[in-house]
Amino acid sequence: MPQNPSFAAPTAVRLLRYTRAEQDEILGGGDDPFGVAATGLSWLPKEDHFGVRHGDRLVAHAGLLRLSGAAGDTGTEVVGVGGVAVAPDVRGQGLARLVIAAALEHARTMGPRHALLFCRPPLVPLYQRLGWCPLNEAVLVEQPDSRLVTMPLPTMVTPLHDNAHWPSGPVRLFSLPM
Numbered sequence: 001m002p003q004n005p006s007f008a009a010p011t012a013v014r015l016l017r018y019t020r021a022e023q024d025e026i027l028g029g030g031d032d033p034f035g036v037a038a039t040g041l042s043w044l045p046k047e048d049h050f051g052v053r054h055g056d057r058l059v060a061h062a063g064l065l066r067l068s069g070a071a072g073d074t075g076t077e078v079v080g081v082g083g084v085a086v087a088p089d090v091r092g093q094g095l096a097r098l099v100i101a102a103a104l105e106h107a108r109t110m111g112p113r114h115a116l117l118f119c120r121p122p123l124v125p126l127y128q129r130l131g132w133c134p135l136n137e138a139v140l141v142e143q144p145d146s147r148l149v150t151m152p153l154p155t156m157v158t159p160l161h162d163n164a165h166w167p168s169g170p171v172r173l174f175s176l177p178m
């Protein structure tokens with residue numbers, strides 16, 4: 001980071017693991033580090049993890065998970081992106097852009113034609129800046145006890161391959177959200 005010449009050119013790497021302690025290291029713990037507790041939703045853990053280290057410290061993370069769903073009448077798979085986090089003292093320096101780019105590079109090898117994420121409304125412009133588009137469709141997600149609920153947060157998608165067009169129609173995930 002600019003404050004530390006030894007961290008002039010951060011790079012994002014794939015992480016072998018990502019624990020709650022590492023998330024706390026980035027976001028500082030707290031009951032609601034992503035600001036989504038008010039939704040009352042249950043979320044899936046991510047399976048693939050990407051991060052940026054500053055010395056021994058993990059300062060940024062993005063996670064991935066392959067999910068099945070449907071858009072309109074079309075069954076589809078997507079790569080869900082979640083757990084995007086950058087430590088407060090190093091925000092605004094492009095680390096979210098960097099770690100999401102590394103995650104999406106891997107997502108392009110996973111098969112699905114799109115990546116999808118949910119975010120709080122104030123973050124929509126940030127993800128648009130990174131090339132994501134808001135999905136103006138209702139998105140149904142599963143919750144424990146087989147409940148189906150409409151996702152109250154904005155949904156963003158980005159193509160992972162050339163000529164990938166998101167199908168029109170209501171969207172459903174056949175799982176908890178990520």
Ligand SMILES: CC(C)(COP(=O)(O)OP(=O)(O)OC[C@H]1O[C@@H](n2cnc3c(N)ncnc32)[C@H](O)[C@@H]1OP(=O)(O)O)[C@@H](O)C(=O)NCCC(=O)NCCS
Nearest residue numbers: 034084085086091092093094095096097118119125126129
């Ligand atoms: C959201 C968060 C990950 C952003 O991290 P960050 O490292 O500050 O983001 P970056 O510096 O990489 O910014 C990414 C891009 O968005 C832009 N941007 C940032 N805020 C923006 C805004 N309000 N409107 C439009 N663009 C914005 C930046 O300028 C940058 O674009 P550029 O590279 O072309 O300049 C970080 O604030 C965070 O961890 N928040 C708490 C956890 C959270 O809410 N995670 C999101 C879960 S969906």
